[in-house]
Amino acid sequence: MTHFSSLPLDVVICIIQSAEDNADLRELCTVSKAISAIAQPLLYYEIDLEDCDTVQGALSLFLLTRTITNSQEIAGWIQCLRIDAVTTCGCDCFFLGPYGQIPRWKSEGKYTPYEDEVKNFSIAVDRLEEIYDISEFQTTSNSKPNVLVALLVSCTTNLTDLTIHVNRNSLALLSALGQQSAAGYSCLSKIESLCLTGSAKTTPKDEMNFDSVTPLLLLLPKLNRVWISGCFGAPKSRLDDIRSKRSTKLLLPLTLPITHLSFTKSCLTATNLQALISACKDLNVFSFTNRRKSYSQDQQFSPVELYSALDCQKSNLQDLRVCLETDSLAQAFDWDGSTYGSFQECTRLKFLELDERFLGLPPAGLPDSLEYLVLQNCQSSIFDLLSYLAALVLTGTELTSLRTISVYAHILFPGGMLGLPLKGATDLMFNKAQRDLVALFLGTEVTLRFESGLLEKTYLGYEVAYEHGYIGDYGPFVYTENPMTGPEIVLK
Numbered sequence: 074m075t076h077f078s079s080l081p082l083d084v085v086i087c088i089i090q091s092a093e094d095n096a097d098l099r100e101l102c103t104v105s106k107a108i109s110a111i112a113q114p115l116l117y118y119e120i121d122l123e124d125c126d127t128v129q130g131a132l133s134l135f136l137l138t139r140t141i142t143n144s145q146e147i148a149g150w151i152q153c154l155r156i157d158a159v160t161t162c163g164c165d166c167f168f169l170g171p172y173g174q175i176p177r178w179k180s181e182g183k184y185t186p187y188e189d190e191v192k193n194f195s196i197a198v199d200r201l202e203e204i205y206d207i208s209e210f211q212t213t214s215n216s217k218p219n220v221l222v223a224l225l226v227s228c229t230t231n232l233t234d235l236t237i238h239v240n241r242n243s244l245a246l247l248s249a250l251g252q253q254s255a256a257g258y259s260c261l262s263k264i265e266s267l268c269l270t271g272s273a274k275t276t277p278k279d280e281m282n283f284d285s286v287t288p289l290l291l292l293l294p295k296l297n298r299v300w301i302s303g304c305f306g307a308p309k310s311r312l313d314d315i316r317s318k319r320s321t322k323l324l325l326p327l328t329l330p331i332t333h334l335s336f337t338k339s340c341l342t343a344t345n346l347q348a349l350i351s352a353c354k355d356l357n358v359f360s361f362t363n364r365r366k367s368y369s370q371d372q373q374f375s376p377v378e379l380y381s382a383l384d385c386q387k388s389n390l391q392d393l394r395v396c397l398e399t400d401s402l403a404q405a406f407d408w409d410g411s412t413y414g415s416f417q418e419c420t421r422l423k424f425l426e427l428d429e430r431f432l433g434l435p436p437a438g439l440p441d442s443l444e445y446l447v448l449q450n451c452q453s454s455i456f457d458l459l460s461y462l463a464a465l466v467l468t469g470t471e472l473t474s475l476r477t478i479s480v481y482a483h484i485l486f487p488g489g490m491l492g493l494p495l496k497g498a499t500d501l502m503f504n505k506a507q508r509d510l511v512a513l514f515l516g517t518e519v520t521l522r523f524e525s526g527l528l529e530k531t532y533l534g535y536e537v538a539y540e541h542g543y544i545g546d547y548g549p550f551v552y553t554e555n556p557m558t559g560p561e562i563v564l565k
Contacts, residue, residue, distance in 0.1 A: 086111060117150040123157050123238065130157075138221050141228045153234040158222045158243035159272050226250060230259040236268040244269075244285045251292030264293045271303025280305055283345045290329060290349075298333040306341035328354040335360040343378035356386040357421075360394040376431045387418045394426035396449050416440055429480075429490075434458050444474050450483040454492035456510065459521070463513040478514075479522045487534025487550075496548030498535060503528060 080088075089112050092098050101112040120137065124130035134156075141148035223246055226232070239247070250260050267290075271281035283306040290296065331353045340363065350356060361379075374382070379395060415438030416422060422440050426447035434457055439446070446462075448455065462478070465471040482490040488498050491506035511521050524530070535550035 089115065113147075114150045117147055119153040120151055121155045123155050123236075134221050134225070138225045138228075142224065145228075148228045149231045151229040152231055154226070154229060154232055155236040156222055156225070157238040158246070159238050159240050222246070223250065227253075227260045231263060232261070233263050234266040235261075235264055236270070238270045238272065239281055240272055241281060241285050244281060244289060248285075248289045248292060251289050261293060263295055265295050266298040267293065267296055268300040269302070269304075282306065283341060283349075287349065290331070295330065297330050299331055300335045300337070301339065302337045304336060304339040304341065306339075306345040328352060330354055332356060333358040337362040339363070341374060343374040343382060346374055346379065346382040350382050351385050353386065355389050357389055358392040359383065359386070359390060360392075362394075362396045376428075388420060390419050391421050392424040393419070393422060394424070394447070395428070395431075396426070397428055397431070416443075423474075429453075429455060429458070432458070435461055439472060439475075441471065441473050443472060445477045445479070446475065447479045447481070449481050451480055451490035452483045452486040453489050455480060455490055456492060456506075456513075459510055459513050463517065463519070466514070466517045466519055475519055477520050477522060479524070481524045482527060482530060482534075484530070484534060487531050487538060487547075491531075493531070495546060497551070498531075498548070499551045499553050500528065501553055503531060 085108070089098070089101055089108070092101065092112075092115070095116060098112050098116040102109040102116060122130065122134050122137065141151070222237075222243070226235070226247070227250055237243070237247070247261075253260050269281065269286065281301075281304050283304060286301060286304060290299065329349075329352045332355055334349070334353065334356060335358070337360075339361070341361075350359070376395070376397065383390065383393070416425065417438035417440050419440050420442060422442055424445045424447075425439070425443055426449060429448040429451040430453070432448065436458065448458075459478070462472065462475075466475060480490060482488075488494075488503075491503060491510075493502055493506065507523065514521055532550045532552075535547055538547035539549050
């Protein structure tokens with residue numbers, strides 16, 4: 074019988090790499106020193122500490138920080154990190170002394186750090202104090218995790234992928250670390266992918282705003298993919314001010330190497346977008362989803378302003394996804410493609426996702442490179458729009474690369490996308506409307522896809538509209554066949 078350790082090294086590596094979770098890797102680390110030497114770097118490659126608001130999560134954060142401050146080798150193995158820099162352990166299972174001194178177990182637990190670990194931990198805290206005054210970022214609610222997060226991030230010098238839950242306070246902390254990276258230190262200097270998530274429970278004073286994000290983006294020299302959730306824009310960006318005041322020690326880039334930029338659940342002004350998009354050297358992917366609540370137009374850019382902001386990237390964009398609709402009818406923008414140009418100038422664009430009413434009829438010119446078109450929040454009948462697109466495809470002169478069109482209904486306009494009446498809508502009408510739309514593309518290579526569960530969504534939409542009487546005089550949706558059945562074409 075062949076022993077595991079006698080297998081060829083490349084076979085052993087393949088087996089270890091196929092481990093499904095960290096529990097398997099931890100078990101492999103106990104097999105032998107040789108196996109541990111292979112499995113341990115994989116175990117520490119990706120760390121998830123997004124549950125710091127629990128006792129176990131807070132303890133895990135401290136223990137990991139203690140480990141990497143005592144082992145540069147282990148710290149170098151961590152390349153992907155997901156962490157919460159906002160919430161604290163509700164049970165207050167440990168505390169930090171003044172200026173982040175050594176945590177001491179407050180409960181009746183038996184953990185006591187070794188003397189050399191305490192010494193190394195203290196050295197790490199002292200080194201952190203040289204970067205900035207830790208007391209500036211300590212508050213009654215945030216001091217404990219902020220210091221540990223700062224230690225963890227500052228010690229993981231090979232970190233390339235960072236996902237972090239932040240507020241304004243912890244963003245300032247990250248920017249302080251980023252300044253050391255720009256000045257020649259290794260902290261954060263290798264970050265390529267950054268995901269910042271703002272807290273939905275923070276007060277306006279602590280929320281993540283655009284002006285607190287841009288300094289950090291400017292300080293990461295290798296950053297090329299950015300995801301930001303829950304960001305708010307200030308009336309006027311300070312991006313130019315930040316650049317004009319840069320220190321000779323902080324070599325800020327004149328252009329950002331960002332190729333992928335995504336905002337979700339955010340509210341930004343045209344000034345914010347223009348400054349950031351124009352700073353990107355080669356932006357291939359841009360995505361924006363509006364925060365799901367009503368904002369006045371002076372707080373949120375319009376489609377026209379977005380088109381203008383993207384003008385400098387029209388030869389670079391390959392993927393554009395923009396959803397500005399909310400669950401409110403307060404906003405009423407128009408996408409005037411005839412005045413502000415067409416998408417035909419985006420010669421590399423392959424994926425386009427927009428709110429249906431912003432596309433217009435006839436729609437602004439679409440490029441021949443387009444392969445996927447997604448229409449979100451469809452409020453009124455899309456038959457005429459799809460008929461126009463189908464005619465272009467059938468002629469063979471335009472939209473030659475188009476392969477898929479996906480459509481999604483607006484939750485406040487049940488049946489509107491399919492042209493169903495406010496009263497007397499039935500499942501037979503629903504099925505016929507779908508078949509008529511699909512028939513438009515018969516004989517072409519274009520596949521029309523409807524969102525999954527559209528029939529049920531339409532039924533429930535009519536029920537809510539009928540009960541609450543909003544947006545017109547709705548009647549109930551009537552089933553003449555078996556409930557929730559019919560030739561519905563689903564979006565896979």
